[in-house]
Amino acid sequence: GENVEQHPSTLSVQEGDSAVIKCTYSDSASNYFPWYKQELGKRPQLIIDIRSNVGEKKDQRIAVTLNKTAKHFSLHITETQPEDSAVYFCAALGRSYNFNKFYFGSGTKLNVKP
Amino acid sequence: NAGVTQTPKFRVLKTGQSMTLLCAQDMNHEYMYWYRQDPGMGLRLIHYSVGEGTTAKGEVPDGYNVSRLKKQNFLLGLESAAPSQTSVYFCASSFTSGRTQYFGPGTRLLVL
Numbered sequence: 001g002e003n004v005e006q007h008p009s010t011l012s013v014q015e016g017d018s019a020v021i022k023c024t025y026s027d028s029a030s031n032y033f034p035w036y037k038q039e040l041g042k043r044p045q046l047i048i049d050i051r052s053n054v055g056e057k058k059d060q061r062i063a064v065t066l067n068k069t070a071k072h073f074s075l076h077i078t079e080t081q082p083e084d085s086a087v088y089f090c091a092a093l094g095r096s097y098n099f100n101k102f103y104f105g106s107g108t109k110l111n112v113k114p
Numbered sequence: 115n116a117g118v119t120q121t122p123k124f125r126v127l128k129t130g131q132s133m134t135l136l137c138a139q140d141m142n143h144e145y146m147y148w149y150r151q152d153p154g155m156g157l158r159l160i161h162y163s164v165g166e167g168t169t170a171k172g173e174v175p176d177g178y179n180v181s182r183l184k185k186q187n188f189l190l191g192l193e194s195a196a197p198s199q200t201s202v203y204f205c206a207s208s209f210t211s212g213r214t215q216y217f218g219p220g221t222r223l224l225v226l
Contacts, residue, residue: 009154032212043204043217044157089156093212099170100211104156 002027002094006105013080014113021108023090024072032093033073034102035064039086047088048075080112116140118218120205126224127195135190135221137205145208146188147172147215148180150201157204163188164211195225 003026013019023033034049050057050064050073057064061080066073077084090105118139127133137146144165149157159172163182177199179191188207192199202222206215 006156034214043219045217046214049214099162099164101159101162101172102215104158106154106156 001096002030002092002103004090004092004103004105006090006108008108009106010109010111012111012113015080015082017080019075019077019080019084019110019112021075021088021090021110022072023074023092023105024070025092025094025103026071027092027094028068028071030092030094033064033066034091034093035075036089036091037086038089038107044089077110080110082112082114085110085112118205118207118216120203120218120221122221123219124222124224126226127192128226129196131195132191132193133195133223134192135203135205135223137188137190137207137218138186139188139205139207139216139218140186141207141209141216142185143207143209143216144185145211146182147206147208148178148188148190149204149206150174150199151204151220152201160190160203195223197225199223200225 006023031052036044037047038044061078063076087107091102121136147162148160158174161180166185169180181189205218208215
């Protein structure tokens with residue numbers, strides 16, 4: 001099955017700087033890659049996603065890039081703000097027997113220092 | 115439109131006790147999932163359901179059972195709780211297996 005690795009596990013940046021979180025996946029058949037943000041004590045919420053037919057997607061200060069050849073995708077947050085502090089999870093949609101399931105990375109705790 | 119809801123929010127159990135976690139969704143989603151979240155391990159799939167009356171095992175099903183008697187509800191049962199089941203449990207639902215999953219607020223379970 002699919003294996004998703006996420007780095008770094010923790011990331012500390014100064015307010016206004018950029019933050020980059022990277023994930024690699026193993027199954028070349030995976031074709032959908034969402035990113036979730038989880039604030040402390042809250043539920044994971046989808047912030048951006050990308051499908052394998054595009055290389056980049058942007059939504060205001062957040063962007064995701066996908067390199068299918070290298071099998072990695074990244075989350076980019078520009079002009080970080082304290083409210084960006086949270087745990088971010090990547091995921092890849094892979095195939096397990098006859099079911100499409102999401103494989104999650106282990107999470108990155110982002111701390112934006114004011 | 116409440117989305118995905120879970121009850122209870124928090125529970126303490128003694129080893130060997132049983133309990134049921136309830137998940138409800140009002141989005142008419144076919145697919146529902148139960149995950150557990152442990153520090154440094156992301157979200158791991160326990161069981162899932164592809165429709166009313168169906169259930170299937172995920173990555174970590176041992177010690178858990180599930181039922182989906184109604185489309186909007188997905189129950190997770192622990193027959194004999196163990197300390198290793200201390201975790202935060204999230205329910206999620208989606209329209210199909212390849213679409214966005216919407217998560218519930220989570221249930222924090224502590225097994226002593």
